[in-house]
Amino acid sequence: MNIQLYNITKRFGDVTANDGISLDIRAGEVVALLGENGAGKSTLMKMLFGLYPPDGGAILINDRETTIESPQKAMSLGIGMVFQQFNLVPALSVLDNLLLAYPKSPFWTFRRLFRTSPRKAVLTYLQELAPGLAPDTLVRDLSVGQRQLLELVKVLNLDAKVLILDEPTSVLPPQEAERLWGLIRKLAEAGRSVVLITHKMQDVMACAHRVVVMRAGRMVQTIDRKQCTESSLVSLMMGDSNQRSAIEVTPREAFANRPPRISIRDLHARHGAQSVENIRLDIAPGEILGVAGVSGNGQHLLADALVGLTPLARGEVIIDGYLLQSASRPPSTSGRVSYIPEQPAVNAVAADLSLTTNVALSHFRHLSFFPAWAPEEQLTRNIIQRYQVRPDNPALAAGQLSGGNLQKLVVGRELEGDKDLIVAAYPTMGLDAGAAHDIYQALFAKANEGAAVLWISEDLDDLMSYAHRIAVLQGGRISGIFDPRECDRLDIGRAMTGEPQPARTQRPPEQKPADPRVRAAS
Amino acid sequence: MEYFATELLTLLFAALRSATPVLAVVLGEAMTQRSGVINLGVEGQMLLGAMTGFAVASVTGDPWLGVMAACFAGIALSMVHAILVLGCGANQIASGVAVLILGGGLSAYYGTPFVGDKIDTLGNLNHTFVSDIPLLGQFLGPITPTVLITLLAIPAISIFLFRTRTGLRWRSTGESQDITRNLGHNPVHYQLAAIAFGGLMSGFAGAALAVDYTANWVEGMTAGRGLVAVGLVIVARWNPWYALPAALLFGASEALNLKLQSWGVNISPYLLATLPYMIPLSVLMLSYRGLRASGGGMPAGLSVVFQSAR
Numbered sequence: 134m135n136i137q138l139y140n141i142t143k144r145f146g147d148v149t150a151n152d153g154i155s156l157d158i159r160a161g162e163v164v165a166l167l168g169e170n171g172a173g174k175s176t177l178m179k180m181l182f183g184l185y186p187p188d189g190g191a192i193l194i195n196d197r198e199t200t201i202e203s204p205q206k207a208m209s210l211g212i213g214m215v216f217q218q219f220n221l222v223p224a225l226s227v228l229d230n231l232l233l234a235y236p237k238s239p240f241w242t243f244r245r246l247f248r249t250s251p252r253k254a255v256l257t258y259l260q261e262l263a264p265g266l267a268p269d270t271l272v273r274d275l276s277v278g279q280r281q282l283l284e285l286v287k288v289l290n291l292d293a294k295v296l297i298l299d300e301p302t303s304v305l306p307p308q309e310a311e312r313l314w315g316l317i318r319k320l321a322e323a324g325r326s327v328v329l330i331t332h333k334m335q336d337v338m339a340c341a342h343r344v345v346v347m348r349a350g351r352m353v354q355t356i357d358r359k360q361c362t363e364s365s366l367v368s369l370m371m372g373d374s375n376q377r378s379a380i381e382v383t384p385r386e387a388f389a390n391r392p393p394r395i396s397i398r399d400l401h402a403r404h405g406a407q408s409v410e411n412i413r414l415d416i417a418p419g420e421i422l423g424v425a426g427v428s429g430n431g432q433h434l435l436a437d438a439l440v441g442l443t444p445l446a447r448g449e450v451i452i453d454g455y456l457l458q459s460a461s462r463p464p465s466t467s468g469r470v471s472y473i474p475e476q477p478a479v480n481a482v483a484a485d486l487s488l489t490t491n492v493a494l495s496h497f498r499h500l501s502f503f504p505a506w507a508p509e510e511q512l513t514r515n516i517i518q519r520y521q522v523r524p525d526n527p528a529l530a531a532g533q534l535s536g537g538n539l540q541k542l543v544v545g546r547e548l549e550g551d552k553d554l555i556v557a558a559y560p561t562m563g564l565d566a567g568a569a570h571d572i573y574q575a576l577f578a579k580a581n582e583g584a585a586v587l588w589i590s591e592d593l594d595d596l597m598s599y600a601h602r603i604a605v606l607q608g609g610r611i612s613g614i615f616d617p618r619e620c621d622r623l624d625i626g627r628a629m630t631g632e633p634q635p636a637r638t639q640r641p642p643e644q645k646p647a648d649p650r651v652r653a654a655s
Numbered sequence: 656m657e658y659f660a661t662e663l664l665t666l667l668f669a670a671l672r673s674a675t676p677v678l679a680v681v682l683g684e685a686m687t688q689r690s691g692v693i694n695l696g697v698e699g700q701m702l703l704g705a706m707t708g709f710a711v712a713s714v715t716g717d718p719w720l721g722v723m724a725a726c727f728a729g730i731a732l733s734m735v736h737a738i739l740v741l742g743c744g745a746n747q748i749a750s751g752v753a754v755l756i757l758g759g760g761l762s763a764y765y766g767t768p769f770v771g772d773k774i775d776t777l778g779n780l781n782h783t784f785v786s787d788i789p790l791l792g793q794f795l796g797p798i799t800p801t802v803l804i805t806l807l808a809i810p811a812i813s814i815f816l817f818r819t820r821t822g823l824r825w826r827s828t829g830e831s832q833d834i835t836r837n838l839g840h841n842p843v844h845y846q847l848a849a850i851a852f853g854g855l856m857s858g859f860a861g862a863a864l865a866v867d868y869t870a871n872w873v874e875g876m877t878a879g880r881g882l883v884a885v886g887l888v889i890v891a892r893w894n895p896w897y898a899l900p901a902a903l904l905f906g907a908s909e910a911l912n913l914k915l916q917s918w919g920v921n922i923s924p925y926l927l928a929t930l931p932y933m934i935p936l937s938v939l940m941l942s943y944r945g946l947r948a949s950g951g952g953m954p955a956g957l958s959v960v961f962q963s964a965r
Contacts, residue, residue, distance in 0.1 A: 204837075233835075241818060242818055
């Protein structure tokens with residue numbers, strides 16, 4: 134099946150998300166759509182999948198112009214898409230989830246029938262792609278990688294000839310990403326086409342045949358993968374934004390011998406089914422401690438416990454010799470600690486209040502009984518200007534801003550003033566590259582001023598480039614602490630999934646005598 | 656010893672008979688909640704069903720016609736909830752309470768002329784082959800058709816819910832409407848069917864109470880059974896099989912209450928009458944601690960009901 138997108142244009146309000154894009158997708162080929170967040174890659178593919186109608190241009194399937202008005206139509210044409218957010222019901226089994234998506238699913242769903250009768254077809258691809266996965270397993274017990282496989286099986290079950298994968302490796306630990314690359318190559322060899330939406334060079338280099346680089350809604354270039362190098366792709370992808378000022382991070386040696394600013398001692402906390410256990414970490418003033426891990430391994434709970442939103446079951450958190458949190462007393466928030474929670478648009482603003490009020494709320498303890506609003510409004514204007522929050526009216530209700538803009542506002546608010554500890558959970562998630570750059574710059578500047586930063590991220594590349602140390606959370610425990618200069622992605626990946634490290638790294642960096650603080654954390 | 660066994664079995668079967676209306680409501684409400692909708696109006700639907708069933712049985716002289724009319728009355732009133740919730744996007748709790756009060760008022764108003772009427776009952780298993788079964792015959796005899804129908808509904812619902820395509824989509828609607836919609840199924844269809852089924856079962860429960868169990872109509876005769884059933888759905892973990900022990904808990908405490916009164920226990924009968932409500936409540940509270948961590952099998956979509964205050 135050949136697909137041609139011809140001169141496709143899509144606008145959202147004043148923003149042109151796709152500007153006259155033409156693209157061929159041929160059978161048996163892996164096309165990588167490469168670009169930064171907000172470059173318009175997903176929008177283009179969502180039009181091919183029938184989620185939005187294009188404002189201009191045409192889609193040709195096997196040389197016939199076709200209107201794809203709904204995902205159902207796309208699926209009937211043999212186009213399947215795996216989204217970043219999975220469409221799986223966690224409380225149901227693998228087989229049930231497959232049946233829900235199966236085009237002509239049988240009326241009776243007795244489990245036994247699917248092992249023997251012709252109905253086995255439902256499970257064919259599952260057995261091929263994940264032979265070890267029992268169909269009776271509940272989806273909530275699956276790892277992220279397994280869930281993604283299941284999504285892929287669902288799409289293959291629709292007999293899809295064209296598979297669109299939206300940032301498939303962003304949630305996977307490195308070794309599972311490698312397995313996925315192998316799978317993509319195999320699918321292409323079997324004659325299917327795969328469109329890989331990504332912003333990661335590794336994805337492109339590992340399995341693409343052709344690379345389509347997009348920037349700010351335009352197609353920059355289409356190149357054969359064999360003719361390009363990583364650095365040539367980076368400059369194509371970034372364009373003029375290459376000239377952004379570099380993000381400065383103080384070298385680690387600058388504070389190697391200073392006493393820790395934050396000591397987390399033997400921290401245990403529990404919330405619902407989630408728990409973190411035995412967390413011991415020391416963070417020096419000015420240090421950026423990255424926290425990596427597959428999502429749902431306790432990152433959220435650790436952050437909440439540190440800033441005083443969840444009571445500790447055991448242990449204590451000490452900040453400059455003062456007890457900040459302890460299991461023996463109720464948790465409390467502090468003006469010296471700032472928190473950028475995940476999904477700030479939901480978790481960190483009151484949607485019905487104005488931006489000024491939302492900014493003032495962060496230091497409400499210091500407000501007078503009749504607050505003076507003029508300085509608060511000035512502060513809000515400063516944040517709006519520095520982080521380019523749009524629309525830039527401080528009197529607007531927060532709910533009227535988009536999630537990305539609220540995120541910038543919350544980051545600006547939390548980085549305001551003197552802070553001893555900054556806990557940032559996925560501060561740049563979903564933002565375009567320019568905004569992410571600004572946020573990193575501001576966050577790390579705070580570290581330069583002496584704050585200890587605990588930075589939770591799922592972007593391993595960013596962690597490796599900017600963090601001084603990377604702690605990996607797995608199953609609520611710290612499964613390893615790495616020096617990004619002395620480890621590779623696979624070491625961290627193994628710690629993320631709890632596999633043992635091979636003999637080569639039997640002498641992990643944390644055992645270096647030069648750094649006594651790190652040893653305490655191992 | 657023999658006396659004790661007889662007493663126990665009598666109590667058990669008495670419990671089964673008195674639990675039947677509650678069991679029917681638990682089954683219906685569990686199915687409704689499995690689709691992500693809470694209907695607190697079951698008590699009102701039950702009352703309307705009881706009144707309609709009794710009135711039709713009294714006027715036509717055929718109790719079976721009464722049972723069918725009760726089922727329709729339950730469905731009809733549940734459609735008020737469906738229109739408010741699915742059609743107008745009203746808050747489910749508020750809409751449910753409105754239905755509850757509406758059902759109570761309607762049944763009181765239209766039921767007044769029938770208070771004190773005598774009707775034919777559905778009969779029971781006495782004088783059938785069952786009576787000839789040695790030992791058990793005397794206990795099985797008083798079992799009535801509504802008990803049997805309700806008991807048979809358990810495997811039927813269970814097979815439907817867990818072993819068919821429609822049941823699978825029903826459950827996935829309750830877990831997440833968004834995902835179900837993304838998979839190309841319309842969640843509203845399943846929720847509409849679920850509310851109607853809950854109405855049918857609560858109407859039937861009303862008939863089981865008025866036409867079969869007591870053969871009598873009194874205003875407000877359900878005495879909170881419908882609301883207790885909503886609580887028992889949690890004890891039953893939204894599972895039709897667990898609905899039976901959960902409902903028996905209510906039935907047994909009610910039978911025990913009558914038993915204690917007949918033994919002349921020196922406690923105020925008003926206090927004793929709270930037993931059927933106190934015991935399930937305590938079990939609910941006790942089981943809640945253990946259930947909280949796992950969510951207790953609650954359909955994930957239900958939590959949305961409590962989060963949004965639209």
